[in-house]
Structure formats: C-alpha cells, structure tokens
Amino acid sequence: MKHAPTIRDELDRYIQQEGMSLTQFGQIAGINRGIVSAIVTGNKSMSINQLDLITEAMGLPEGYYYDLFIENYIIDTPPNMRRIEPFLFRCAELDKPDAIRRVVGAIMDNLLYSPKLFEIAENLFAQGRHAAALLLYESVAEAEKYQHSERLAICQYRIFTIQIGDDQSRNIRTAAVFEAFVERLDEIDQLDALKDLANVYRSLRKWDKVEEMAKKMKAKAEIQYSLQHQEKRKSQDIEKRTRGPLFGYIAYADLLCAGACEALGDYQQALEYTYAYADLDWVKEDDEDTKYWVNLFSQWAEGNIYVNKLLSGDISVLPDYVEYIAATSNDNENEKLSKLLNIMIAANRYEIDVDDVLLRFEMDIHSFIKLPSVADMYTYQVIPEHTTLFEYEVAKYYLNRGRYSPGFKYLLDVLAKSIAINKETLFIRCIKLFEQFKEFADIQAHSKYEILVAKGKKYNFYYY
Incomplete structure (x- = not known):
C-alpha cells in the first residue's frame, strides 16, 4: 500500500535535498530549531502560522500545503478548534472555499462544533468576507435545521443578506426561505x-x-x-x-x-x-x-x-414639486432619482411637456443613469429598479414626442440593463415599446435590438 504523503515528509525531504541543517532552515523560516526538529520527527503538531512560514521558506505559494494540512492535522486527528479556527480565517483570506468545505465537512457530524463555527462565521461576516462566512452559515443551518434556535434564524438572516443580488428570480426564492425564520429572531x-x-x-x-x-x-x-x-x-x-x-x-x-x-x-x-x-x-x-x-x-x-x-392627475402641483426637488438638491442622488421618475411617469400618463425639467436636471440625470454601488439593502435592490424605470420613462417620453434618436438610445440601454438584473417584466415592456416605434429606428438601433433580444432568449425571457 502506497504511503500517503505528509507535510512532515515534504519538509524533511526539502531540508535534505537542500543540504540544510535544522538550524539553518529554522533561521530562514523564522522558527526555533527545536520546533522544526519536533515537527520533522513527528513529536509536535503544526499551527497554520508555522505552516505558512515553512511554505514561504520553501519558496512555495501561499496555501500550497493546505490540503495536506487538512489531511494530517484535521481529518486524521481529533478536531481541535484552536487549530481549526485560524486555519479557516487563513482560507478565507486566501479565497480557498474548497478547503473550508472540506474542514466543515470533516467536523460537522458533531453538533457540538456548531456554536464555534457560527462564531467564526459572524467574525468573517463582520470583516466583509461574505463568501467564506456563507459556507459556514449554510453548514450550521443544515446541521441545526431541526432545531428551533435563534442561532439557526440568524444563520438564515445572514444567508439571505449575502445571497440577495442581481438575479431577481433567485431573490424571490431567497426571500421566501428567510421569511419563515423571521419570527425566531430576537x-x-x-x-x-x-x-x-x-x-x-x-x-x-x-x-x-x-x-x-x-x-x-x-x-x-x-x-x-x-x-x-x-x-x-x-x-x-x-x-x-x-x-x-x-x-x-x-x-x-x-x-x-x-x-x-x-x-x-x-x-x-x-x-x-x-x-x-x-x-x-x-x-x-x-x-x-x-x-x-x-x-x-x-x-x-x-x-x-x-x-x-x-x-x-392634479397637474397644478408640478411647479411646486419641481421647486421642492431643487430645494432639496443636497439630498443624495438616489432620492432625486425617485423624484424625477415620478415626474416622468406623470408626463407620459397625462401628456405633460417636461422638457424644461429634463434640461434643468440634465447633469443629475447623467450622473445616476449608471447602476449605483452597493451600500445597503435599499440601495442594492430598490435604486437599480428606479434607475431602469426612469430611463424607460424618458425613452417613452422622447419616442412619443417624435425624438427618436435619444428615445431609442435610452430604450436600448434599459433593454440591456433589464437582462443584466434579470428583470423579465421590464424586458417585455421594452420589447413592446420598441415594436411600437420600430419603423422610426435606424439600422444601428435595429441591429443592437436584435442582439439584445437574442440574449434575452438565452435567459429564457418570453415576450410573445
């Protein structure tokens, strides 16, 4: 039977191959000679910090021996959270999700480790290492799925927070799953x-x-x-x-x-x-x-x-509303976007001329037509919706008034964004609006439209 390699074997072979003494290697690695000797002879286990120092001294990439570390010091030995915890943090730092999965899979047969893994997940979450934290939250949630604990509810809350993203179909499922756990929270x-x-x-x-x-x-x-x-x-x-x-x-x-x-x-x-x-x-x-x-x-x-x-339908308030928007110009761009969206909806619904409004806020409009960066759940979820809806209403406004060049420019941008954020309903609305005015579209607009429609089909968007 072939002998499975160990980190100790690899280290011993390297030292002999390089013709070094234990003292010399220890000096290079920054580790006491006695510790190096104890590791080589198998009389001492190894911490992840020591492994990193040894790996660097051997001229190997960070994390090179992590799989062996899991085999030698986690799977083949009784679980030791004093060793496992810093290892998980290092795997998170180096973006090694497979290593995290292996460790969690090796120890989670025992529910006694759930509280500690949950604590580690909370620390990772606080550090912004959400991908690594998600693996631990999912593991703890799976292990405790039959428990009616607050910890399980918090895990589900964190999973919900991490998984909410661009894919709205996934967001529906994620929200539905988490909703069942809200009452278990504090x-x-x-x-x-x-x-x-x-x-x-x-x-x-x-x-x-x-x-x-x-x-x-x-x-x-x-x-x-x-x-x-x-x-x-x-x-x-x-x-x-x-x-x-x-x-x-x-x-x-x-x-x-x-x-x-x-x-x-x-x-x-x-x-x-x-x-x-x-x-x-x-x-x-x-x-x-x-x-x-x-x-x-x-x-x-x-x-x-x-x-x-x-x-x-009370159009008389429009001038006051416009002045209100101008007076609150120090508000963040997200709020201004929502306000201008309301004006565009009313303009299209009641055939109001708002050219002066678009001109007055032209610089603001150009600044927020790009999707915003993530700040919180509201910003991530609601504002992209408002951005694309605003552009759609502007496109509709221009097309209805025979200003086809800017109208199609806005419309095709919305069509592309509706695919990017998986908004099938908005995609369909864009298709219908384009078809209504397609005879006025130039060759470039038609070409881009066909490309986007084909892309929408790949995402299983149905519009007929």
Whole structure:
C-alpha cells in the first residue's frame, strides 16, 4: 500500500535535498530549531502560522500545503478548534472555499462544533468576507435545521443578506426561505429583518408582500417603542441594538405602505399613509438624531404628497414639486432619482411637456443613469429598479414626442440593463415599446435590438 504523503515528509525531504541543517532552515523560516526538529520527527503538531512560514521558506505559494494540512492535522486527528479556527480565517483570506468545505465537512457530524463555527462565521461576516462566512452559515443551518434556535434564524438572516443580488428570480426564492425564520429572531432583530424583506419585495414589485412586511414591522416596533418608554426600563439597552431609532421603524412602515398603494394606483390611500408619517408629534425623544430623522420624514412626506396628487392627475402641483426637488438638491442622488421618475411617469400618463425639467436636471440625470454601488439593502435592490424605470420613462417620453434618436438610445440601454438584473417584466415592456416605434429606428438601433433580444432568449425571457 502506497504511503500517503505528509507535510512532515515534504519538509524533511526539502531540508535534505537542500543540504540544510535544522538550524539553518529554522533561521530562514523564522522558527526555533527545536520546533522544526519536533515537527520533522513527528513529536509536535503544526499551527497554520508555522505552516505558512515553512511554505514561504520553501519558496512555495501561499496555501500550497493546505490540503495536506487538512489531511494530517484535521481529518486524521481529533478536531481541535484552536487549530481549526485560524486555519479557516487563513482560507478565507486566501479565497480557498474548497478547503473550508472540506474542514466543515470533516467536523460537522458533531453538533457540538456548531456554536464555534457560527462564531467564526459572524467574525468573517463582520470583516466583509461574505463568501467564506456563507459556507459556514449554510453548514450550521443544515446541521441545526431541526432545531428551533435563534442561532439557526440568524444563520438564515445572514444567508439571505449575502445571497440577495442581481438575479431577481433567485431573490424571490431567497426571500421566501428567510421569511419563515423571521419570527425566531430576537424581537429587535426582527425589525431590521422585516425592513430588509420589505425592501427586497419592493424591488420585486411584490406590493402585497411589501405591505405585509411593513405592517408586521410597524406592529412590532410600536410594542418595542412602548416598552422603551416604560418608567423602569432602560431605553438605551434597546435602541443600541437597532440600526436606527425605534420610532423610525414605525414611520418607515407607513412610508412603505404609502409606496405600495401609490404603485397600485390607490393615491388617496397613499396620501393617508403619507400624512401618518408626516405627523410625528407623538415621538417622545428630542435629541439631535431624532430631530434629524423627524425632519427627514417630514421632507419625504412633503414630496410624496406632491407625488400622489400629481400622479392622480392634479397637474397644478408640478411647479411646486419641481421647486421642492431643487430645494432639496443636497439630498443624495438616489432620492432625486425617485423624484424625477415620478415626474416622468406623470408626463407620459397625462401628456405633460417636461422638457424644461429634463434640461434643468440634465447633469443629475447623467450622473445616476449608471447602476449605483452597493451600500445597503435599499440601495442594492430598490435604486437599480428606479434607475431602469426612469430611463424607460424618458425613452417613452422622447419616442412619443417624435425624438427618436435619444428615445431609442435610452430604450436600448434599459433593454440591456433589464437582462443584466434579470428583470423579465421590464424586458417585455421594452420589447413592446420598441415594436411600437420600430419603423422610426435606424439600422444601428435595429441591429443592437436584435442582439439584445437574442440574449434575452438565452435567459429564457418570453415576450410573445
């Protein structure tokens, strides 16, 4: 039977081949001679730090012996978390997911290791090493799938957070899986979980789910807010665990419901929700952070009141709304994008001339037609949706007014982005709009259109 190689054999062979003494090699590696001797003779196990020093001294790439390390010191020996933990961190640093899978597979038959692996996953997640953390969360979740523990729920929350991305079909599945675990989270964590779910469903235009998540969040936030202000309760212990002030979850729930009603064309109900989060006189705190958020909700409410009146056909508010946008020009680009999108929807719906608006905000429009960088669940999910919808409405506006060159330019850009972010519904809308005006498209536009349609077919987008 062929003898399986070990790191000790490899090290011994290298030292002899190079004609070195143990002392000489130890000096090169920065390891005490006695430790080198103990490793070579098999009298001492090896840490991952020592392995890295030895590998470097032998002139080999980082991680060269990691597979052997797993064989020699993890699989063939009783699991030792003092050795395994730093090894997992190094595998994460060097992007070695297969090595992580092997280690986890070797030890997870025993549920006693779940808490430690979960702790490691949390540290990796905090460091931004999400790919490595995901492997550990999935392993712990699988091992504890029949447990009704908060740890299992947190694993599912982290998996949800990591996996949400460009693929909207996958996002639907991911959100549906996680939703079943929300109630197992800590009462405070549930607020952020419901908020994240609502924003994902918002990007998917699942308005019934947006409203459902928002109403649950509001009910839970109201309970926690009441508890926070009980005389004998230390409010700081609660508020520190939320991303923002508790009253903000109540107000944001109304904002989400207003948005859902607006999207469904129920502008009167949307106004009722908007008036609710505009009136925050019930908020008991008066610190600077609270004043900031109360003022922000007030600004949002002012704008959304204009929006719902405008979208319901009250064109008289358009000048005031435009001035409102200009007055809040210091807001981030994401908010300005949403406001201008509302104007374009109204312009196409009621045949309003908004050339002056497009000219006035021309520089802003050019700055946000590219997909934004990831900042949070809202930015990642909702803003790309608004970006592509805005361009679609601009394309429709120009085409309806016979300005075909810019119209087709915007439309084909949206068509390409709808494929990139897997938005089949938007893809179909672009196809229908192009077909409506195709006789006015030039050869280049037709050519690009055919290429994009063919690409859409590969993604199984159906449009006929």
